[in-house]
Amino acid sequence: MTPSAKTYVAKPSDRERRWLLVDASGQTLGRLATQIADVLRGKRKPQYTPHIDTGDFVVVVNAEKVHVTGNKRADKRYYRHSGYPGGLRWRSFEELQAKRPEEIIRLAVKGMMPRNRLARRQLTKLKIYAGPDHPHTAQKPEAMEIEK
Numbered sequence: 145m146t147p148s149a150k151t152y153v154a155k156p157s158d159r160e161r162r163w164l165l166v167d168a169s170g171q172t173l174g175r176l177a178t179q180i181a182d183v184l185r186g187k188r189k190p191q192y193t194p195h196i197d198t199g200d201f202v203v204v205v206n207a208e209k210v211h212v213t214g215n216k217r218a219d220k221r222y223y224r225h226s227g228y229p230g231g232l233r234w235r236s237f238e239e240l241q242a243k244r245p246e247e248i249i250r251l252a253v254k255g256m257m258p259r260n261r262l263a264r265r266q267l268t269k270l271k272i273y274a275g276p277d278h279p280h281t282a283q284k285p286e287a288m289e290i291e292k
Contacts, residue, residue, distance in 0.1 A: 154193040159186075162200045165278075165285035168249065169209035176210065177252035179290055184266045185257070197266055203285050204272045208245040212237060222251065246272040 164183060168176060182188055186198030212220065220237040240248055249272050257263040271280060 152191065152193075154191045154196045154198050156196060159191070159196070159198050163280060163283040163285035164200055164202050164288040166202060166204045166288050166290060167206055167276075168204050169206040170211055171290055173210050173212050173248065173252055175292070176290060177249065177256055179288075180204070180249075180253050180270065181256040183288065184253070184269055185263075195262065197262060199266055199269060201269045201271070201280075201283070201285075202288070203278050203280050204246075204249055204270070205276050205278055206274075207249050207272050208241065208274045210241075210245070210249060222247075245274045 166176070166180065180202050183202055184199045186192050186200070189198055192198055217237050221234045222237070222240055223232060223234045225232050235243075237248070250267075250270065253270060254267055257267060271278065
């Protein structure tokens with residue numbers, strides 16, 4: 145191996161963060177979540193480094209209008225457990241979409257991230273809003289194109 149061949153490792157000081165705006169209306173949940181997870185981790189950038197947070201901020205609007213295929217609207221369930229015997233609770237997709245539509249996208253993106261401290265920190269850069277309005281206009285988010 146030649147001594148001049150060096151591997152590039154991103155440093156926290158030279159990362160460049162952008163704000164991206166995603167409109168979730170009519171988008172399929174899984175396809176949307178995979179692309180958001182890639183952007184949060186920074187995998188679409190040439191300076192991607194697995195152990196450094198090089199990702200961008202993502203603002204998702206119209207979370208209440210996200211789409212799922214098949215019978216998932218009625219059959220998909222979101223489970224949680226209190227830690228006590230018999231403490232298992234669940235909600236269907238329809239119930240969660242009516243009460244907390246932001247949680248559907250957050251859980252989908254979280255499931256596509258690694259299970260470690262870095263991913264939990266990267267998930268804080270995800271801002272989700274049920275309607276078309278968001279308080280991040282000062283950051284001038286650019287529209288992110290979602291591939292179908």
